[in-house]
Amino acid sequence: GDQVEQSPSALSLHEGTGSALRCNFTTTMRAVQWFQQNSRGSLINLFYLASGTKENGRLKSTFNSKESYSTLHIRDAQLEDSGTYFCAAEVNTEGADRLTFGKGTQLIIQP
Amino acid sequence: DPKIIQKPKYLVAVTGSEKILICEQYLGHNAMYWYRQSAKKPLEFMFSYSYQKLMDNQTASSRFQPQSSKKNHLDLQITALKPDDSATYFCASSQDLSQAPLFGEGTRLSVL
Numbered sequence: 523g524d525q526v527e528q529s530p531s532a533l534s535l536h537e538g539t540g541s542a543l544r545c546n547f548t549t550t551m552r553a554v555q556w557f558q559q560n561s562r563g564s565l566i567n568l569f570y571l572a573s574g575t576k577e578n579g580r581l582k583s584t585f586n587s588k589e590s591y592s593t594l595h596i597r598d599a600q601l602e603d604s605g606t607y608f609c610a611a612e613v614n615t616e617g618a619d620r621l622t623f624g625k626g627t628q629l630i631i632q633p
Numbered sequence: 634d635p636k637i638i639q640k641p642k643y644l645v646a647v648t649g650s651e652k653i654l655i656c657e658q659y660l661g662h663n664a665m666y667w668y669r670q671s672a673k674k675p676l677e678f679m680f681s682y683s684y685q686k687l688m689d690n691q692t693a694s695s696r697f698q699p700q701s702s703k704k705n706h707l708d709l710q711i712t713a714l715k716p717d718d719s720a721t722y723f724c725a726s727s728q729d730l731s732q733a734p735l736f737g738e739g740t741r742l743s744v745l
Contacts, residue, residue, distance in 0.1 A: 555733055563721060563739055570733035608676065612733075619730050620689055621668070623676035 525549040526611050528624035536632050540597035543627045545609035547590040553612040554585045554592040560605045604631045636660045637737035639724050644742045646714050654709040654740045656724030664727045665707035671720035683730050714744045
């Protein structure tokens with residue numbers, strides 16, 4: 523099965539509202555990263571967390587390593603927040619780190 | 634200015650041909666990576682290099698060969714191209730293997 527399960531697969535929000543995206547992990551990992559992939563296909567780093575919570579503007583992310591999940595909260599959504607959001611587990615295997623990505627959440631922000 | 638440069642941005646190839654995807658980073662990083670994103674699969678790890686040495690290879694096919702001619706370069710040679718190789722190939726780099734990588738803009742490869 524998938525090591526990184528993202529939900530929901532798609533989400534539509536009106537401007538000014540908010541929601542949470544979630545990743546569940548079925549593998550042991552050192553850390554989690556969150557990315558936004560914009561309409562041009564670029565991958566933008568949002569957060570890197572080995573534990574706890576980080577906040578940046580309208581975004582906040584939490585990583586609960588004990589219960590193997592991470593969340594990304596978006597508040598006061600803006601049109602430019604549209605895109606696909608990926609979480610990735612940093613898996614340390616045989617001494618080398620690699621990222622294992624989820625399938626992404628496609629977020630559409632409507633006026 | 635982009636600090637991780639991937640060239641070309643778009644690439645069209647015929648089945649059976651060979652292509653080289655270029656990646657250069659100007660961040661002074663010691664670790665570099667290749668990832669692939671296709672329509673059928675989520676972003677997946679391919680290779681990691683540290684100080685120009687291969688550290689991890691998750692690519693089953695030997696048709697994919699990374700090449701590191703300089704510390705800040707990690708090119709990807711793909712031989713005997715197949716339509717299934719069509720994907721966006723992302724190069725990434727980090728200060729070292731334990732740090733979070735930054736990604737380049739990707740090379741979108743279409744194999745006809």
